[in-house]
Amino acid sequence: MAATKPSLPKGTRDFSPLEMSRRNYIFTAIKSVFELYGYAPIETPSMENLSTLMGKYGEEGDKLLFKILNSGDFLSGVDMEGKDAKKLTTAFCEKGLRYDLTVPFARYVVMHQNELTFPFKRYQIQPVWRADRPQKGRYREFFQCDADIIGSKSMVNEAELVAIIYDVFKALKINVVIKLNNRKILTAIAELIGAPEKIIDITVAIDKLDKIGLDNVNKELIEKGLTPEMVDKIQPIILLSGSNEEKIQSLKKVFQNNEIGQLGISELELVFDYVKLMNINCDLELDLTLARGLNYYTGAIYEVKAKDAAMGSISGGGRYDDLTGIFGLKNMSGVGISFGADRIYDVLLDLNLFPEQLASLTKVLFCNFGKEEEAYAIPYLSQLRKSKINCEIYPDNAKLNKQFSYADNKNIPFVVICGENEMIENVFVVKNMKSGEQSKVKKEELISFLKVNI
Amino acid sequence: MAATKPSLPKGTRDFSPLEMSRRNYIFTAIKSVFELYGYAPIETPSMENLSTLMGKYGEEGDKLLFKILNSGDFLSGVDMEGKDAKKLTTAFCEKGLRYDLTVPFARYVVMHQNELTFPFKRYQIQPVWRADRPQKGRYREFFQCDADIIGSKSMVNEAELVAIIYDVFKALKINVVIKLNNRKILTAIAELIGAPEKIIDITVAIDKLDKIGLDNVNKELIEKGLTPEMVDKIQPIILLSGSNEEKIQSLKKVFQNNEIGQLGISELELVFDYVKLMNINCDLELDLTLARGLNYYTGAIYEVKAKDAAMGSISGGGRYDDLTGIFGLKNMSGVGISFGADRIYDVLLDLNLFPEQLASLTKVLFCNFGKEEEAYAIPYLSQLRKSKINCEIYPDNAKLNKQFSYADNKNIPFVVICGENEMIENVFVVKNMKSGEQSKVKKEELISFLKVNI
Numbered sequence: 001m002a003a004t005k006p007s008l009p010k011g012t013r014d015f016s017p018l019e020m021s022r023r024n025y026i027f028t029a030i031k032s033v034f035e036l037y038g039y040a041p042i043e044t045p046s047m048e049n050l051s052t053l054m055g056k057y058g059e060e061g062d063k064l065l066f067k068i069l070n071s072g073d074f075l076s077g078v079d080m081e082g083k084d085a086k087k088l089t090t091a092f093c094e095k096g097l098r099y100d101l102t103v104p105f106a107r108y109v110v111m112h113q114n115e116l117t118f119p120f121k122r123y124q125i126q127p128v129w130r131a132d133r134p135q136k137g138r139y140r141e142f143f144q145c146d147a148d149i150i151g152s153k154s155m156v157n158e159a160e161l162v163a164i165i166y167d168v169f170k171a172l173k174i175n176v177v178i179k180l181n182n183r184k185i186l187t188a189i190a191e192l193i194g195a196p197e198k199i200i201d202i203t204v205a206i207d208k209l210d211k212i213g214l215d216n217v218n219k220e221l222i223e224k225g226l227t228p229e230m231v232d233k234i235q236p237i238i239l240l241s242g243s244n245e246e247k248i249q250s251l252k253k254v255f256q257n258n259e260i261g262q263l264g265i266s267e268l269e270l271v272f273d274y275v276k277l278m279n280i281n282c283d284l285e286l287d288l289t290l291a292r293g294l295n296y297y298t299g300a301i302y303e304v305k306a307k308d309a310a311m312g313s314i315s316g317g318g319r320y321d322d323l324t325g326i327f328g329l330k331n332m333s334g335v336g337i338s339f340g341a342d343r344i345y346d347v348l349l350d351l352n353l354f355p356e357q358l359a360s361l362t363k364v365l366f367c368n369f370g371k372e373e374e375a376y377a378i379p380y381l382s383q384l385r386k387s388k389i390n391c392e393i394y395p396d397n398a399k400l401n402k403q404f405s406y407a408d409n410k411n412i413p414f415v416v417i418c419g420e421n422e423m424i425e426n427v428f429v430v431k432n433m434k435s436g437e438q439s440k441v442k443k444e445e446l447i448s449f450l451k452v453n454i
Numbered sequence: 455m456a457a458t459k460p461s462l463p464k465g466t467r468d469f470s471p472l473e474m475s476r477r478n479y480i481f482t483a484i485k486s487v488f489e490l491y492g493y494a495p496i497e498t499p500s501m502e503n504l505s506t507l508m509g510k511y512g513e514e515g516d517k518l519l520f521k522i523l524n525s526g527d528f529l530s531g532v533d534m535e536g537k538d539a540k541k542l543t544t545a546f547c548e549k550g551l552r553y554d555l556t557v558p559f560a561r562y563v564v565m566h567q568n569e570l571t572f573p574f575k576r577y578q579i580q581p582v583w584r585a586d587r588p589q590k591g592r593y594r595e596f597f598q599c600d601a602d603i604i605g606s607k608s609m610v611n612e613a614e615l616v617a618i619i620y621d622v623f624k625a626l627k628i629n630v631v632i633k634l635n636n637r638k639i640l641t642a643i644a645e646l647i648g649a650p651e652k653i654i655d656i657t658v659a660i661d662k663l664d665k666i667g668l669d670n671v672n673k674e675l676i677e678k679g680l681t682p683e684m685v686d687k688i689q690p691i692i693l694l695s696g697s698n699e700e701k702i703q704s705l706k707k708v709f710q711n712n713e714i715g716q717l718g719i720s721e722l723e724l725v726f727d728y729v730k731l732m733n734i735n736c737d738l739e740l741d742l743t744l745a746r747g748l749n750y751y752t753g754a755i756y757e758v759k760a761k762d763a764a765m766g767s768i769s770g771g772g773r774y775d776d777l778t779g780i781f782g783l784k785n786m787s788g789v790g791i792s793f794g795a796d797r798i799y800d801v802l803l804d805l806n807l808f809p810e811q812l813a814s815l816t817k818v819l820f821c822n823f824g825k826e827e828e829a830y831a832i833p834y835l836s837q838l839r840k841s842k843i844n845c846e847i848y849p850d851n852a853k854l855n856k857q858f859s860y861a862d863n864k865n866i867p868f869v870v871i872c873g874e875n876e877m878i879e880n881v882f883v884v885k886n887m888k889s890g891e892q893s894k895v896k897k898e899e900l901i902s903f904l905k906v907n908i
Contacts, residue, residue: 005781005782006506006561006564006565006781006782007503007506007565008499008502008503008565009499009501009502009503009548009549012499012500012501013499014496014497014498014499014562014565014566015496015497015498016496016566016569017494017495017496017576020494020495020496020497021494021495024495032842035815035816035844036839036842036843036844036845037839037844037846038815038816038819038844038845038846038864040471040474040475040815040816040864041471041474041475041478042468042469042470042471042474043468043469043474044468044469045462045463045466045467045468045595046466046500046551046581046583046595047463047466047520047583047595048462048463049461049462049463052460052461063525064525066501066522066523066525067522067523068520068521068522068523068551069520069521069522069523069546069547071517071518071520071585092523092546093523094463095463097500097522107460108468110460111460111461111462111468112468112470115470117859117860117863117864119849119850119860121846122471127500129500129501131525141499141500141501149849152849152850153850154849154850156828156832156847156849157849163836163839167839274828274832277828277829277832277833277836278832278833278835278836279833279836280836327459327460328459328460361489361492361494362489362492362494365492374610374728374731375731378610378728378731378732379731379732379733381732382617382731382732382733382734385490385491385617385621388486388490389490390489390490390491390492391490391492392491392492392575393610395573395603395606395608395610395611396573396606396607396608405571406571406573409571410492410494410571
């Protein structure tokens with residue numbers, strides 16, 4: 001067979017050992033915190049029936065789904081006339097790759113509803129696939145890390161998700177600001193001015209206040225089609241400032257006659273109260289310009305930004321009142337949070353926050369000087385492994401500098417030298433690869449020496 | 455939107471929390487041992503170019519590849535005349551789902567050869583997909599757990615893989631027999647009788663010796679087309695018995711004039727010698743009937759069986775001399791091992807070997823009696839989490855029996871009750887869900903009480 005010059009599909013990546021260690025560092029931090037709060041892991045298959053996926057992500061989403069060709073004789077019975085791409089796709093493909101973790105979760109909850117105990121708290125860390133145009137930081141295969149609780153309307157859940165965000169980023173040593181909003185407040189603003197379709201324009205404009213000033217914000221609102229009366233009405237909202245408590249007091253006045261606005265305010269207050277009880281020192285900020293997933297969320301909306309890195313949102317989520325309705329299970333309210341592993345990776349790399357020891361999985365390398373020396377060394381190698389210390393013997397009797405550069409490249413911190421001289425003296429020479437220091441250690445003291453020094 | 459009744463593509467599975475804990479128990483055991491021996495993790499994308507995958511698994515394998523429809527306007531420029539399925543597939547699909555971990559690994563090594571340090575030891579635990587007919591224990595999406603070292607011909611690698619197998623199954627408490635053979639011995643047998651195409655028939659027949667006896671084995675060999683002279687020549691091989699050492703001595707006589715046979719024997723001897731040096735007490739058995747992956751392996755062949763369960767091979771592997779040649783990198787000898795996670799799962803389940811505590815991720819549930827009681831309890835919940843103890847508060851003020859059955863269903867071992875009475879007395883009541891025992895604990899002693907009892 002002629003050699004194929006190998007390549008990867010665009011937008012996909014290999015992860016080498018160092019990248020794996022760093023990614024696992026992130027995943028482990030997230031998993032531990034999810035479990036600390038009682039969220040349990042599930043996994044769903046990479047492929048779902050297209051009937052499960054189609055129509056759940058809008059028309060654009062349907063196009064971005066990776067579709068899997070039916071196996072077997074997929075052409076039989078297909079009318080090839082007309083060349084209608086959509087019809088042919090349906091005839092050829094019944095399955096697609098997971099596009100996010102939320103729709104498969106909803107499908108899972110509905111299919112397993114009789115086995116599950118509600119409220120059901122699950123987390124899920126798996127890759128998703130989107131046939132998007134690849135670009136820096138955007139891949140066609142990437143991991144999502146989601147936690148959701150479904151079947152409880154209590155705001156203690158919202159507050160615990162704030163605590164989860166706080167704990168995860170504390171563990172990763174990233175300073176973050178957690179922004180919180182409530183969809184009901186946005187709805188109330190739309191009701192206030194009587195123009196629900198303008199809500200995105202309004203939040204986008206308000207978001208620019210610091211940069212362009214009040215006059216320009218108001219100008220932009222007029223340009224977007226708001227009447228001067230509408231702009232007048234939302235002045236208190238544009239000018240909202242101060243502590244969360246002060247903002248809430250202002251909002252109470254604005255929405256004193258608006259039922260949904262009051263509901264949103266009381267939800268926000270409850271979340272702040274619970275967070276206070278949890279006694280966590282987090283930077284939690286009420287931000288009315290937060291409008292992510294507007295047509296999706298019905299209550300709380302979260303977004304997290306790293307303070308010390310120029311990076312978009314590294315985590316986000318919210319409450320949705322009827323997620324499983326699309327699969328026939330009504331009245332299941334849920335709230336969830338998603339961590340963006342790739343962006344968190346980039347932030348940790350930029351800020352040089354990955355622990356140094358992630359680079360070395362193997363702690364000790366035994367050099368190889370040939371058969372007799374192997375026989376001298378291997379029993380100690382095995383003992384070291386019985387002590388759960390990751391170690392290797394260089395498998396071949398290669399030149400010593402080759403063996404040392406193997407240790408260097410793998411960032412192995414200790415090399416054990418056991419040549420003819422060491423055998424005669426019944427010792428090992430242990431080299432600390434960082435300091436360069438060499439220690440002569442009695443044979444039977446090798447394990448305890450290494451245990452102390454690693 | 456009308457509700458879609460949800461289902462899963464055939465041959466795929468959801469993993470619920472308990473299954474996840476059990477699967478992670480297996481993966482963690484395997485990973486820890488891989489790392490103990492210096493193998494480092496990599497991951498490759500779920501999708502590969504079809505040019506990477508096609509032709510690597512035989513004609514049958516090509517059919518079992520899941521192919522991914524090109525995104526965008528995949529019909530433009532395609533000649534629809536003729537309806538040739540293979541041509542259309544090529545026009546529609548450039549990508550396929552990973553079929554195993556070995557070919558992507560070879561592709562990875564060739565693409566990253568300038569960054570890698572050889573010998574390169576990697577492990578990889580990822581799902582693979584095959585469009586096979588689903589049946590009990592056979593899925594269309596399943597996980598492989600592979601470790602391979604590439605770029606070293608030393609038999610110390612073969613021996614360490616034996617030690618890895620031993621350590622993994624010791625950790626999982628499964629009694630196994632590790633069967634070892636060498637492809638070169640099989641080649642030598644074929645040379646001995648001058649009929650290389652009969653080697654599978656011969657190993658299949660020999661394998662039945664215990665069941666059907668020598669006469670019937672010989673009869674079967676004649677039926678399969680061996681001449682009586684051939685059958686005569688391999689009698690010493692059929693009747694090979696005794697310890698590994700005795701078998702090797704017999705083989706030395708049989709192959710005293712056969713070069714490849716002698717090479718195979720000396721490789722086997724080296725492996726046994728190294729295993730002895732490692733001082734592991736494993737049941738390692740030379741088994742000439744082992745012929746797995748015959749057209750693939752060139753040296754050692756392994757297979758592992760559970761002694762106490764009726765189950766096929768739960769792990770296997772071997773040496774291949776030219777894996778990366780298909781992608782243009784010649785002379786890279788490698789040896790590897792693969793663990794079958796699904797079969798290991800079934801063995802552990804059958805033998806009731808999963809640790810009981812896997813069932814409970816959350817250790818403590820705080821009951822919820824309403825707003826004031828929440829305010830009393832939540833600070834302690836947070837403290838418990840600061841002590842890294844997984845705990846939850848039931849989010850709603852539901853009936854107590856509902857809250858207790860939540861704890862039961864999640865196998866939460868301790869429930870903390872904090873109602874009106876407890877608040878008055880400044881205590882918590884802690885119920886041990888297994889023994890039923892209830893303890894009244896002073897408020898400020900709750901954390902230390904739980905730490906001791908969990």
